[in-house]
Amino acid sequence: MSVLGWFELPEDQVPPEEYWHSPDLVEDWFKAVKARQANRNKGFESIEDPDGEDDFVDEEVAALRG
16 A cells, blocks of 8 residues: 555544554554454444344334334
8 A cells, every 4th residue: 555545544544654664563553443443343243133033123113004
């Protein structure tokens, strides 16, 4: 990835300029960014319904239909 492409990223994902000279530092930076994103998204994973149905939605639809 080129340095110019980094400026298309959100500001908190662009590595500090002092890292640009070192591929190892840049690689570590992007690993840390990926880890932050994964931690930020924890708790928003899909949860499978054990019986394969969404009972709440079914009840709501039935109530709307009368």
